[in-house]
Amino acid sequence: MRTIDRTRTAERKEQILEAALGCFQEKGFHGTSMAAICQRAEMSPGHLYHYFRSKVDLIEAITLEDCKRAEANIAKLVKKKDAVKGLLRGMEGVWKNGQGIHGALNAEILAEAAHNERVSAIIRRRNDRIRGLLAQTLKDAQKSGEIDEDLDPVGTASVLIALSDGLSAAQDAHTGINIQKARAATRRFLERSLSRS
Amino acid sequence: MRTIDRTRTAERKEQILEAALGCFQEKGFHGTSMAAICQRAEMSPGHLYHYFRSKVDLIEAITLEDCKRAEANIAKLVKKKDAVKGLLRGMEGVWKNGQGIHGALNAEILAEAAHNERVSAIIRRRNDRIRGLLAQTLKDAQKSGEIDEDLDPVGTASVLIALSDGLSAAQDAHTGINIQKARAATRRFLERSLSRS
DNA sequence: CCAAATATAGAATATTCATTCGAATTTACA
DNA sequence: TGTAAATTCGAATGAATATTCTATATTTGG
Numbered sequence: 001m002r003t004i005d006r007t008r009t010a011e012r013k014e015q016i017l018e019a020a021l022g023c024f025q026e027k028g029f030h031g032t033s034m035a036a037i038c039q040r041a042e043m044s045p046g047h048l049y050h051y052f053r054s055k056v057d058l059i060e061a062i063t064l065e066d067c068k069r070a071e072a073n074i075a076k077l078v079k080k081k082d083a084v085k086g087l088l089r090g091m092e093g094v095w096k097n098g099q100g101i102h103g104a105l106n107a108e109i110l111a112e113a114a115h116n117e118r119v120s121a122i123i124r125r126r127n128d129r130i131r132g133l134l135a136q137t138l139k140d141a142q143k144s145g146e147i148d149e150d151l152d153p154v155g156t157a158s159v160l161i162a163l164s165d166g167l168s169a170a171q172d173a174h175t176g177i178n179i180q181k182a183r184a185a186t187r188r189f190l191e192r193s194l195s196r197s
Numbered sequence: 198m199r200t201i202d203r204t205r206t207a208e209r210k211e212q213i214l215e216a217a218l219g220c221f222q223e224k225g226f227h228g229t230s231m232a233a234i235c236q237r238a239e240m241s242p243g244h245l246y247h248y249f250r251s252k253v254d255l256i257e258a259i260t261l262e263d264c265k266r267a268e269a270n271i272a273k274l275v276k277k278k279d280a281v282k283g284l285l286r287g288m289e290g291v292w293k294n295g296q297g298i299h300g301a302l303n304a305e306i307l308a309e310a311a312h313n314e315r316v317s318a319i320i321r322r323r324n325d326r327i328r329g330l331l332a333q334t335l336k337d338a339q340k341s342g343e344i345d346e347d348l349d350p351v352g353t354a355s356v357l358i359a360l361s362d363g364l365s366a367a368q369d370a371h372t373g374i375n376i377q378k379a380r381a382a383t384r385r386f387l388e389r390s391l392s393r394s
Numbered sequence: 395c396c397a398a399a400t401a402t403a404g405a406a407t408a409t410t411c412a413t414t415c416g417a418a419t420t421t422a423c424a
Numbered sequence: 425t426g427t428a429a430a431t432t433c434g435a436a437t438g439a440a441t442a443t444t445c446t447a448t449a450t451t452t453g454g
Contacts, residue, residue: 002422002429012431028312030227034412044433049413104311107304113370114301115225120371127372151385155378159360159386162367162379166359173310174317175324181352182359188348189356192390199399199452209401231442241403246443 013051016041017065020058025105029059029112059109060122066100067126074133083141084194087134087160088187094168095179103172106165131157138194147194156194163189210248213238214262217255222302226256226309256306257319263297264323271330280338281391284331284357285384291365292376300369303362328354335391344391353391360386 019041023032034055038045052058073093077086094102101109113120134157141147163186170177216238220229231252235242249255270290274283291299298306310317331354338344360383367374 001424001427002420002431004430005421008431026312028308031312033410045413046415046434047432050431053413055412104308107366108308110366110370110372111225111301111305111308113372115223115228123370124373127367127374131373152378152382154375155380155382156385158367158374158379159364159382162363162374163356163360164363165366166361166363167356169304169307169362170324170355170359173307173320175307175310176321176328177324177355177359178351181349182355183352185349185352185356188353189386189390192394193386197389198397198454199401199450201400202451205401230440232440242443243404243445244402247401250443252442 009051012043012047013061016043016048016051017058017061021062021101024059024062024108025103028104029055029108056116056118059112059119063101063109063122063126067129069100070126070130071133074130074137078133078137078140081146083137083146084190087137087194088190091160091164091167091186091190092183094164095171095183103168107169107172110165127161131161134160141194145196148196150197151194206248209240209244210258213240213245213248214255214258218259218298221256221259222300225301226252226305253313253315256309256316260298260306260319260323264326266297267323267327268330271327271334275330275334275337278343280334280343281387284334284391285387288357288361288364288383288387289380291361292368292380300365304366304369307362324358328358331357338391342393345393347394348391 016037020032020037023036023040026032027036034045034048037058038048041048052061074090077090080086109119109123113123131154135153138147138151138153138156142149142151142153167177167182167186170182171179213234217229217234220233220237223229224233231242231245234255235245238245249258271287274287277283306316306320310320328351332350335344335348335350335353339346339348339350364374364379364383367379368376
């Protein structure tokens with residue numbers, strides 16, 4: 001009997017997820033058909049469904065991957081001494097639209113989470129992690145005396161995430177936002193709100 | 198010959214928009230079928246289509262209405278002397294989920310705007326207005342010496358909008374955000390960033 | 395009060411699309 | 425090397441649903 005080839009399976013799954021992420025970012029989740037993903041991944045529907053059971057499974061997997069990526073990214077930025085600079089760097093990375101979920105797709109997933117318990121659970125796990133990491137970073141910076149002791153790490157982390165989500169969504173949605181100005185204002189917000197009084 | 202009854206037309210349109218907004222908020226734009234809107238508005242599809250040419254026309258109309266509402270709301274809050282308090286009130290109004298577009302629906306519309314030129318144009322007009330109003334408010338407060346002269350009104354306005362959008366989306370999406378803490382952190386952000394140094 | 399236009403209804407259409415199914419092909423172990 | 429399992433394919437299915445079409449009911453101006 002033939003045994004299941006785990007390497008090949010991993011490759012195919014990655015191939016599918018990459019295609020799906022590309023489609024979702026370009027056309028949105030609801031604007032993307034499974035056929036489009038199949039075409040981009042260069043495989044048949046039957047083949048795709050051999051690896052993923054549904055369209056929602058795809059966002060689930062993509063979100064989990066993205067969560068790890070984001071965690072690693074934050075951990076890296078935070079290793080440096082200057083926490084405020086690090087956080088600012090992290091936020092700016094969002095509108096440099098590097099990799100992973102961001103902007104419009106992130107907004108769409110949040111919206112989906114409001115009506116789909118499955119997606120909501122995924123997002124909740126993800127945000128709990130990110131929020132926790134940011135909060136821990138803030139706590140450390142408080143102990144080292146870099147930022148004000150008089151702020152709540154968890155609440156502040158939530159504000160940072162929300163701001164980041166809102167800015168990148170606004171950018172993708174072409175709301176007429178001036179990115180240069182928004183970036184400068186964000187820097188000011190962070191510096192004045194976090195630093196010791 | 199019979200003449201077109203403008204009062205009745207206005208009533209029916211309002212009836213439809215109210216139903217559509219309700220459905221969209223509960224189930225999302227893509228999660229809402231025209232049939233569901235018809236049921237909620239208590240009228241037939243044929244009747245509905247007599248007043249609106251498509252589903253997108255519905256968001257267009259809803260967004261325009263909401264824009265006026267938001268403008269009026271801001272204008273009211275801004276009349277008072279204390280601008281920072283007024284802005285904070287405005288942002289808190291968002292998660293009291295009063296009326297109009299907010300939270301998940303707002304996020305979904307932003308996401309839609311990224312892929313639909315029609316929606317994008319609507320949103321751009323709306324945000325230009327809101328951003329302009331907020332910026333003007335900030336300018337006035339600068340002149341009256343209430344807030345720091347050393348900040349850019351437009352960039353700051355964009356940050357305020359983004360933060361508001363992000364927080365209300367996070368709330369609706371059940372991301373595990375702690376609203377109390379987020380609110381407190383937001384207040385701190387505004388007070389420390391806007392007030393004179 | 396009568397035609398003609400409007401307001402309303404609801405069935406029909408046509409398309410899109412996620413998912414399934416059965417078969418064909420390839421591969422690796424015995 | 426044969427064969428059973430894994431891999432891959434692509435057509436078929438079936439449901440959902442935005443929109444259209446045709447018909448009925450209601451109103452109003454003349």
